Amino acid sequence: MxxxxxxxxxxxxxxxxxxxxxxxxxxxxxxxxxxxxxxxxxxxxxxxxxxxxxxxxxxxxxxxxxxxxxxxxxxxxxxxxxxxxxxxxxxxxxxxxxxxxxxxxxxxxxxxxxxxxxxxxxxxxxxxxxxxxxxxxxxxxxxxxxxxxxxxxxxxQHRIAILSLIIGTAALLLAVSFSWLILRRFYRLADSMHTVAGGNYSYRHDITGNDEISELGREFNLLTERLEENEQQRRRFVSDASHELKTPLASIRLLSDSILQTDGMDEDTLREFVTDIRTESERLQRTTEKLLDLSRLDDGVKVLPEPVDLKQISLDALAGLAPLARERGIRITTDLKDGCVIMGSPDDMGRVVSNLVENAIKYNVPDGSVTVRLSQDAEHVTLTVEDTGIGIPKEDRLNIFTRFYRVDKARSRASGGSGLGLSIVHDAVIAHGGTITVGSNPNGEGSVFLVRFPRPSAEETGI
Ligand SMILES: Nc1ncnc2c1ncn2[C@@H]1O[C@H](COP(=O)(O)OP(=O)(O)OP(=O)(O)O)[C@@H](O)[C@H]1O
Ligand SMILES: [Mg+2]
Missing domain, CATH: 3.30.450.20 (PAS domain)
Structure with a gap:
């Protein structure tokens, strides 16, 4: 030591x-x-x-x-x-x-x-x-x-000997105190590391001076800060996730108890209750699937990137969402250019498009519309999903990509939303080297989601 x-x-x-x-x-x-x-x-x-x-x-x-x-x-x-x-x-x-x-x-x-x-x-x-x-x-x-x-x-010779003795003693004393001063600071840093390693993430190393050791301390504090943030995120995520799962589970429990405790329940009520149970379990299923998607994106398990034709992906996603749009009376228009290809995972891209379009339909107004555009220039492939819906208040725009965040809790909960869709979109876009921004429609109503990916070179896509 x-x-x-x-x-x-x-x-x-x-x-x-x-x-x-x-x-x-x-x-x-x-x-x-x-x-x-x-x-x-x-x-x-x-x-x-x-x-x-x-x-x-x-x-x-x-x-x-x-x-x-x-x-x-x-x-x-x-x-x-x-x-x-x-x-x-x-x-x-x-x-x-x-x-x-x-x-x-x-x-x-x-x-x-x-x-x-x-x-x-x-x-x-x-x-x-x-x-x-x-x-x-x-x-x-x-x-x-x-x-x-x-x-x-x-x-x-005699004088030099005496001088040597003095110089030697002084140098040794200086060396001892210098090493003591320097090493004491190292040991203090090691103590701090020990404290943080023990789980006390709020601990910060006390920084003195402005030299390399202080720099080390500063870096260590930054690291601890990141650790603390991660830890907080993890806790929030676990508590949010449990809360999210608890609510439908409690409903299912309540509904089944009612069925079991009511003798001779009439057929219609029974049907209604079972239908509710089904709705709740569907919601549970959707939430757990999304959680699994997220944890997969978190792990960063990289599938071998392959050329993904975003036009095809968008058409598939839109076909899947057509019934929902019909049900809500929302008109969907598209402007999808050919040849918008990026390198990545088709499944992830499918999730990006369908989550954005699903939101655009869900948070829309009666007789509203959704426009999906796909275009590219020399450097980027751009996907825009624009709606005429209720819009997102400016102060919420930074948070909507956060897990479990909903702007209007009651409203999106009622529509079966878990607040995970946009975090999945965000993580998938980032994992593909892209960016995502949100703004409001040019006429001030509704929202526009703009996703940009770097355009791969011809050698990469092999096209
Ligand atoms: N196009 C939109 N217009 C208005 N509000 C939106 C739009 N897209 C998202 N939001 C708001 O952002 C919140 C987060 O969206 P997100 O897709 O992450 O969750 P969700 O739709 O509530 O649930 P999930 O997508 O997991 O089923 C929504 O609850 C909604 O309040
Ligand atoms: Mg959503």
């Missing part, structure tokens, strides 16, 4: 260690190298001076060398060793063991310089040959022990 924190720490610690390591080595190494360089050139020059001064002696002897050295300023050297041409030490101002390897090399004509930085001093030594008239007559080694520069470098 704390693995991000752990990884962050390891990361910061690694970077810190690398930086501090560099800080503690690089400046020291480079200043030490600079000192070496400087010593090499200074001591080489000095070695050359000493060598040429001794070269004037032709033959090296202790006294001769001492005389020469008296005139040279060699006070900064700790020790000076001189040998003759066969390597015998003829001058050593301090005595003790002598490293003869470099002197040997110098006798062979090579200058050798060494310098080490240890024991808080730069210990350097240069060994040079001494030549006279083209022949090597001896060698000289100059020793220097520089504690002053070494002291400076050591004190720099």
């Amino acid at each position: 704390h693995s991000i924190r752990f990884k962050f720490f390891v990361f910061v610690l690694a970077i810190l260690l690398i930086l501090l390591l560099l800080l503690n080595t690089y400046p020291i190494i480079s200043s030490r190298d600079a000192v070496f360089q400087e010593k090499r050139s200074a001591m080489s020059a000095q070695g050359a001076v000493v060598s040429s001064a001794l070269g004037g002696l032709e033959k090296l002897s202790r006294d001769g060398v001492t005389d020469v050295f008296r005139f040279l300023d060699l006070g900064n050297y700790d020790r000076i060793v001189v040998t003759d041409e066969s390597g015998n030490i003829i001058y050593d101002d301090r005595g003790g063991a002598v490293e003869t390897k470099d002197l040997g090399a110098a006798l062979a004509g090579k200058s050798v310089f060494r310098s080490v930085f240890s024991n808080s001093a730069f210990s350097s030594r240069i060994s040079v040959p001494v030549g006279s008239q083209g022949a090597i007559i001896g060698a000289v080694s100059l020793y220097e022990n520089d504690t002053e520069r070494a002291g400076i470098i050591l004190s720099i």
Whole structure:
């Protein structure tokens, strides 16, 4: 659970260690190298001076060398060793063991310089040959022990170490508080998610700041809002659906009870009651069929789209609704252009047309009419269903596609409406990539439903 924190720490610690390591080595190494360089050139020059001064002696002897050295300023050297041409030490101002390897090399004509930085001093030594008239007559080694520069470098090293300690501690403290601040907000978000996952959809995450984590919180709140809406919709749907089913069931129950409890009911009353029972069960059947249609559309189970000739679909639907229109005395006129084909499900399209036309007939006035038009342009296939009926008040137009919504409850309930027809139309149109709008008739009476589908390309329909 704390693995991000752990990884962050390891990361910061690694970077810190690398930086501090560099800080503690690089400046020291480079200043030490600079000192070496400087010593090499200074001591080489000095070695050359000493060598040429001794070269004037032709033959090296202790006294001769001492005389020469008296005139040279060699006070900064700790020790000076001189040998003759066969390597015998003829001058050593301090005595003790002598490293003869470099002197040997110098006798062979090579200058050798060494310098080490240890024991808080730069210990350097240069060994040079001494030549006279083209022949090597001896060698000289100059020793220097520089504690002053070494002291400076050591004190720099010490200061850098202290600085590193301060920087390291500060960086770690900063990293800890930073990760604590950031991760605390992540944990808070996780808590919120936990709360919502537990079913509390009204919960909202408290957003602070304006960075990526806040953005995450905002997205999460949006998601929760959607969840809450869905949940509310679901509950409303279940309660509406049960209510819708309860009413006809209660009527059936009441009617059958009456039949059972009335002894010797006369034939006509019995017929009337049974007819009512039949009407109610028909209504139940219609409602459940529509609910099934809706849940199928909800599931988005996609049947393979096929070319659907909307003219044929409309003619079939109108044939089915002709008896209803006749019964209500409504005249139906059509203007159906050929070739209005879309890709989709013929069953869904049948439902779209018949629900719209059924409404246009049902919510009409005596002697009213319904006009169904079908046309297409380069981009769209358009279906219009226009009626001269009672119209839909502006304030209801947004809601009529909502499940179970009826404008005039009493009226449409009486006509057997469940308020599901237009939601089925809406969902089917949307599932087919179309749009549906509702307006009023140009002369201000009745309604116009306008459905538009994208026109498929010739390759899609294969026509
Ligand atoms: N053409 C129309 N003219 C006037 N009002 C309409 C028209 N079409 C729909 N309505 C109103 O919109 C409401 C919703 O219509 P919808 O088709 O969804 O339900 P319904 O017709 O009541 O029942 P169902 O279609 O499920 O049998 C209707 O109850 C009616 O009040
Ligand atoms: Mg309807």
